[in-house]
Amino acid sequence: MAKITLVEAVTQALAYEMAHDEDVILLGEDIGLNGGVFRATEGLQARFGERRVRDTPLAESMIAGLTIGMAAQGLKPVAEFQFMGFIYPAFDNILNHAARLRNRTRGRLHCPAVFRAPFGGGIHAPEHHSESTEALFAHIPGLQVVIPSSPARAYGLLLAAIRSPDPVIFLEPKRIYRLVKQEVPDDGKALPLQKAFVLREGSDVSLISWGASMHETLQAAEALAKENIQAEVIDVATVKPLDLATILNSVNKTGRVVIVHEAARFGGIGAEIAAEIAEKSLLSLLAPIQRVTGYDTTMPYFKLEKLYLPSVARIVHAVKTTLEFA
Amino acid sequence: MAKITLVEAVTQALAYEMAHDEDVILLGEDIGLNGGVFRATEGLQARFGERRVRDTPLAESMIAGLTIGMAAQGLKPVAEFQFMGFIYPAFDNILNHAARLRNRTRGRLHCPAVFRAPFGGGIHAPEHHSESTEALFAHIPGLQVVIPSSPARAYGLLLAAIRSPDPVIFLEPKRIYRLVKQEVPDDGKALPLQKAFVLREGSDVSLISWGASMHETLQAAEALAKENIQAEVIDVATVKPLDLATILNSVNKTGRVVIVHEAARFGGIGAEIAAEIAEKSLLSLLAPIQRVTGYDTTMPYFKLEKLYLPSVARIVHAVKTTLEFA
Amino acid sequence: MAVAKFEIHYHQFLKPDGTLKQDLTKELRDPKRLIEWYRLMTLLRVFDTKAINLQRVGKLGTYPGVLGQEAVGVAIGQAMHKDDVLVPYYRDQGIQFQRGVDFSQILQYWGGDERGSDFNQAEDFPTCVPIANQNVIAAGVASAIQYRNEKRGVVTSIGEGGTSEGDFYEALNAAGAWKLPLVFVINNNQWAISVPTELQTHSQTFAQKAIAAGFEGEQVDGNDIIAVYERVRLALDKARTGGGPTLIEAITYRLCDHTTADDANRYRSKEALEKAWTLEPLIRLRHYLTSEKLWDAKKEEACLQDCRKIVDEEVNIYLNRPMAPITDIIDYMYAQCPENLKEQRQTLLQFGADILGSDHHG
Amino acid sequence: MAVAKFEIHYHQFLKPDGTLKQDLTKELRDPKRLIEWYRLMTLLRVFDTKAINLQRVGKLGTYPGVLGQEAVGVAIGQAMHKDDVLVPYYRDQGIQFQRGVDFSQILQYWGGDERGSDFNQAEDFPTCVPIANQNVIAAGVASAIQYRNEKRGVVTSIGEGGTSEGDFYEALNAAGAWKLPLVFVINNNQWAISVPTELQTHSQTFAQKAIAAGFEGEQVDGNDIIAVYERVRLALDKARTGGGPTLIEAITYRLCDHTTADDANRYRSKEALEKAWTLEPLIRLRHYLTSEKLWDAKKEEACLQDCRKIVDEEVNIYLNRPMAPITDIIDYMYAQCPENLKEQRQTLLQFGADILGSDHHG
Ligand SMILES: Cc1ncc(C[n+]2csc(CCOP(=O)(O)OP(=O)(O)O)c2C)c(N)n1
Numbered sequence A, B: 001m002a003k004i005t006l007v008e009a010v011t012q013a014l015a016y017e018m019a020h021d022e023d024v025i026l027l028g029e030d031i032g033l034n035g036g037v038f039r040a041t042e043g044l045q046a047r048f049g050e051r052r053v054r055d056t057p058l059a060e061s062m063i064a065g066l067t068i069g070m071a072a073q074g075l076k077p078v079a080e081f082q083f084m085g086f087i088y089p090a091f092d093n094i095l096n097h098a099a100r101l102r103n104r105t106r107g108r109l110h111c112p113a114v115f116r117a118p119f120g121g122g123i124h125a126p127e128h129h130s131e132s133t134e135a136l137f138a139h140i141p142g143l144q145v146v147i148p149s150s151p152a153r154a155y156g157l158l159l160a161a162i163r164s165p166d167p168v169i170f171l172e173p174k175r176i177y178r179l180v181k182q183e184v185p186d187d188g189k190a191l192p193l194q195k196a197f198v199l200r201e202g203s204d205v206s207l208i209s210w211g212a213s214m215h216e217t218l219q220a221a222e223a224l225a226k227e228n229i230q231a232e233v234i235d236v237a238t239v240k241p242l243d244l245a246t247i248l249n250s251v252n253k254t255g256r257v258v259i260v261h262e263a264a265r266f267g268g269i270g271a272e273i274a275a276e277i278a279e280k281s282l283l284s285l286l287a288p289i290q291r292v293t294g295y296d297t298t299m300p301y302f303k304l305e306k307l308y309l310p311s312v313a314r315i316v317h318a319v320k321t322t323l324e325f326a
Numbered sequence C, D: 001m002a003v004a005k006f007e008i009h010y011h012q013f014l015k016p017d018g019t020l021k022q023d024l025t026k027e028l029r030d031p032k033r034l035i036e037w038y039r040l041m042t043l044l045r046v047f048d049t050k051a052i053n054l055q056r057v058g059k060l061g062t063y064p065g066v067l068g069q070e071a072v073g074v075a076i077g078q079a080m081h082k083d084d085v086l087v088p089y090y091r092d093q094g095i096q097f098q099r100g101v102d103f104s105q106i107l108q109y110w111g112g113d114e115r116g117s118d119f120n121q122a123e124d125f126p127t128c129v130p131i132a133n134q135n136v137i138a139a140g141v142a143s144a145i146q147y148r149n150e151k152r153g154v155v156t157s158i159g160e161g162g163t164s165e166g167d168f169y170e171a172l173n174a175a176g177a178w179k180l181p182l183v184f185v186i187n188n189n190q191w192a193i194s195v196p197t198e199l200q201t202h203s204q205t206f207a208q209k210a211i212a213a214g215f216e217g218e219q220v221d222g223n224d225i226i227a228v229y230e231r232v233r234l235a236l237d238k239a240r241t242g243g244g245p246t247l248i249e250a251i252t253y254r255l256c257d258h259t260t261a262d263d264a265n266r267y268r269s270k271e272a273l274e275k276a277w278t279l280e281p282l283i284r285l286r287h288y289l290t291s292e293k294l295w296d297a298k299k300e301e302a303c304l305q306d307c308r309k310i311v312d313e314e315v316n317i318y319l320n321r322p323m324a325p326i327t328d329i330i331d332y333m334y335a336q337c338p339e340n341l342k343e344q345r346q347t348l349l350q351f352g353a354d355i356l357g358s359d360h361h362g
């Protein structure tokens, strides 16, 4: 079996589900002939036709509206937003309609839609192309927010997202779109939508992250291992609904926590996780929870964007801070 | 001096600043002849003319755009959104432009604008009229988010917001628009924009809230006082920037914290405050921080909305939970 | 050099005095039909009056009246087929009640109960309060119908004020680009709360907004139920048979307050209101029916009685419907309740009954 | 009954073969002016080519070329007064460089450095990457100018693909309703990345989108710098003197990739490209100037040399500009740094230098 990248796993999941379900249809800007600006839909229009892989006019609110209307009719639309920085015109429709249709109609209508967007920094992209605003969506009741950090998880979680009867914001960490390759069997097996993944076991500290930052987090864990510090590493993956049980299990074991995310710190998902831990595992905590995050600034243009992204050094430093806490 | 309500204090602040600064101009839907649906701009068009109190076409993204463009030209526009539930079409412009203009141009341009919106539940309003999504704005770097909970604070904070060289989301808790009256001297004195208010001193527990929930929080404090539990009550007021020092001072004294807010729990500002306390005052904490919040549901229609709003009973119960924690 | 030319047309059958401006089509010459329309408009008006009264006595929340706009709602309801889909705005009770939505459910919705949107017409969208996004969603519904090659049409409506929103235009543009089976109806009732059309846009008509999207827009006298019916019917036929979208601007006048929370006297002149009353849709059709000897005072009285009875029954059903279980506010958020919500559900159960107190019978 | 009629006109002075379609106005008969325009277009093309090369060798980020659209940018830059305001989209370097924005700063912006937007033309907006919201902001700028009774105009631009966004339309509508001193220019270069105009909208022209807002829209040959200049000049005059907004659709063809991150060969036919090359703006004006004996091969060579020199100098300035202090990413967020940011500033100082490593000289 050939090894594939994260973005290829996205394509593979889309193709699998389209081949097996006529109701799955893709829409977005430049997703047809052009295969999407990151090639996530490469070859899909050729294979499934213009009816099922539709280039839309350039209007994100309308893309969301189309998606919601189609979903209410029982289709399973997967909309691509070219970059997360351009999803905000659709915010109103996602918040007011996609997230509410089921509750508003007491289950008469619902919204089995996926809103995909590449996100995050680190690829030297122009202004607005590098944001990480998952917290904005995760705060909205009725949504699910899913972020894969490996090809296999991208495949399994995207299948789950498409099959979910409720709307999913599916955020793809584009910095790692092509960073690693993995064998991903095209078996149509979905992963669960409220399950965090323990990527590495350890007893000294819990490192909690998601998306592209998983990679620095894992690197930090390796660096720490060399100093005989055993970090447990958790990929949250489904930012919402959050698998708190897995997180608390780990914290109860280690007593020390570092949360890592690329998004701005204030009001980021790191805060929610820290608040839950502080409430539910206070007595297990041996040291203050550390958050290693983007600063509370606009994502810098690419010359200085590295400063913004949580670095291995910052993570390691935070771990040591928790370990040194007496 | 006559006593005035919170909404009258808003009008008074607007009038004061318009009278003293030609650059202040108001815009929004139905704010002219109609004086705004809550009458916050009552009489202002008659007094200052149609040039300075402008009814706009019905388009929130455009209202935000107008506001930003005017602000960049050195005016001090104050835009009214009729209800917070209708601000989302403007989200893109607020996030991508208002919040970023200064940083993007390295200070060449900036955005001295105020975006006002009545928010929160409890007035038996139709669907979409009762939201509390301050966390969405507070997560956006470059914004300030201000929420008054008394006539005097409404007056002083709105003056500060208009005078601020940076954009302010000014959220008015409409449930308490007319709940209490206070003497508010029309002296043009602004309040600081990074300062929480200690409304009641106490040594047993810190109750932290903002907006309309301040009232249930204060009522809870009174109920507790009858049982000899002395609660310190803090009105956060400027949700962003957050006056963490005042909060930590209190927590270090009491060791117990209950945070109360109407917004949905997951990813609410309560999480950020709890995370900061758990990081910076961990050793002072005698019990887990409790959050009494709206549920992670869409704001229910009014028949059941009371269920959603943090009640005195829930607050009192949370306080007792922290006190009983051993 | 002129590279493109456009015209906007205005349609009317019944003049304000109730005489015909043009001959009726064969289909419309059926007197039973016109009488039924008159009855439906009356029913709607009776309901509307009742709803406003319910609000005044504290038994309903804020409610948007349709006084003066009855012809538009009834005509659309009549022109639509059962399997067409309606994606309404918030002042469309006049369409909804003809599509199997009980008056009691309409009241329930405006009475602050989500169950009011769990109605029989399974595919119709619920009332949409945020302005204009119903239009882009309707484009999605129409896309699904097109995708499945079904011969069904979609109707979506909006107020004239709402046409200033970007979503309205995005929907028009999508409908044009994709040739969607979609009929847009603009309810031009002259007011967006307190804002008159002159402040809303500089376009001479609202119909011409369709030109921006490259398809037909037209005006119709919205006080003339025959004209509205005819134009919507034609537009729906066109939509169902692959002819693409149409925009219809129906011109009326909002004779009531914006909602029960509004006081139009603050901004609306008495003269304008008086003039508008001379144009309203019921009198006009009554004139016509009377002149054709199809209607008289006795029939009118019987009709009114009948309508009041229907409405009263519905009001009773509304007032006596038991409260929803309190956990409803959580149980419909997701198909499967996530863990954190399960925890919150416990809190809700613990405090809920006390909070609602004695007024709750869930 | 037709209640409104509209026409869209197309404007051209220079035919593709470089001959005149209509006589030049007196103002335009000045040969120095046309020569200067030719030089500016050449300069822009030289710059553009250079920028793309810089990107290819890793010294610039993603960059959007303007090949084929030089006439539009230069004409607008020429028609604007110094104290007018530009609220551009992201492909407007052709306007910006005439308004006091150094090429080195344009490079700096696309080189990932915010300081590129801290330029001399104090009131002009920076490059706007999110599509269409520049237009509503421009309406705000125009409102401020109107509020102060100043005789200044605002120009805001957008691609033809961007016209599908709601904000574009909301801006048109506001401009019409408030009669704002605002000129909208649509750069119709036939492509929105890979999406051709047929998929973008069903409207025959983009100019007619102004009809929705009740003011004039017109088409101009965007490869004809004389026509673009003339139409923008007239529109700006109108704007400055209280005549309200105008929408100008300038028709060109994007001869380059969408940006350096794009490969147009995936979706664009060779034939279409070849045909477009026969229409492009520089050849056309050169033909005219040559036929008028105002230009020849020697002048062309000298002009090219001159332009290359200017551009090379600017590139040098760009490449040698020291990095910004790392704390810049925090220090411009607010006029006064809030407490939590002060704390974060410490973290930044602690880790910043290490993170950037040796490539940082700030
Ligand atoms: C996006 C949005 N903005 C504002 C409002 C508040 N609002 C409710 S109705 C209304 C006026 C609408 O006027 P129009 O579109 O003409 O419809 P009408 O009510 O006259 O039928 C406004 C501003 C809203 N519901 N949604």
Ligand SMILES: Cc1ncc(C[n+]2csc(CCOP(=O)(O)OP(=O)(O)O)c2C)c(N)n1
Pocket: A029, A058, A060, A082, A086, A089, D091, D129, D130, D131, D132, D158, D159, D160, D161, D162, D163, D187, D189, D191, D192, D193, D254, D258
């Ligand atoms: C709101 C938004 N959506 C999507 C994008 C991504 N994007 C950048 S350019 C582009 C195509 C724009 O085409 P057009 O408006 O015709 O302008 P052109 O680039 O051809 O000059 C797209 C989709 C964006 N920048 N902003």
Ligand SMILES: [Mg+2]
Pocket: C159, C160, C161, C187, C188, C189, C190, C191, C192, C193
């Ligand atoms: Mg109206």
Ligand SMILES: [Mg+2]
Pocket: D159, D160, D161, D187, D188, D189, D190, D191, D192, D193
């Ligand atoms: Mg284009």
